[in-house]
Amino acid sequence: MPELPEVETICRGLRPMLVGRDLIRVTARRADLRIPLPSDLAARLEGRRVERIDRRAKYILIRLDDSTVLIVHLGMSGRLAIAPTPPPSLDPHDHVIFELAGGARLIYRDPRRFGLITLATESELESHPLLHHLGVDPLAVAFDGGHLSALFKGRRTPIKAALLDQRVIAGLGNIYACESLFRARVSPFRLAASVAGRRAERLAGAIRSVLEEAIAAGGSSLRDYVQASGELGYFQLRLAVYGCAGQPCPGCDCGGTIRRIVQGGRSTFYCRHRQR
């Protein structure tokens, strides 16, 4: 499912297919996504040209030629992909169809409907309720250990939970939070405020490298994630701990076994020997 690397991969895949193309027709097949689809979605999009595609945390921002911005979040099970040609029959969970000049179709599919599609204008974007609280992008140049420990200062919550807090770091999800902590050898139980100095440098570096490797691999393909091209990723990032409960710790010869625990209602996978 879409965490930051998957969303980034989708944006990169969509750009060559979408930028510069006109939206001819937009069809909403059902409107009850996480937030209701705007009733004027089609009216505001049809006839517009796509100017650029950006990612903010796990949001896809599709900018159009009249300063309208199409905001897409994929939730847990969402996909946004160009339909292959010839087009297969629609799936029951294909909720919004964007027909492009030239005949291609962009399809938003989301079985669980935890995702959303909405509209904003360029001037509304900065203070938009979905976006304004988002923290620093972990791939930003400014993101480093010093930045990380400043963000965590005074926070008496386990580092694992803090990493998932989008108000602090925007874009990390459960998989990459687990993988980053493992790589940095930081215990998921450790209080966020105690992650500073060299440990914070290690963690910031681990977050960056894990995300960059995942993007380079085209996102890690789990159950229902498909790249914008509609194909499964060629390469699947090798996950060191996520989903690996009971397996020997892959990081070193510590002899530990990967354990699964629950923190804040989310699974955490870690090695108690390697991570301190």
Place this chain on the structure above:
DNA sequence: CGGCAAACCTGCGAGC
């Protein structure tokens, strides 16, 4: 401030 559970939905794999 923070932790926790529940809510939103559907699909899938495991186990019986």
Place this chain on the structure above:
DNA sequence: TGCTCGCAGGTTTGCC
């Protein structure tokens, strides 16, 4: 084969 159960990548809300 077919049923039930548990679990899933996210986010928000409300309660203690």
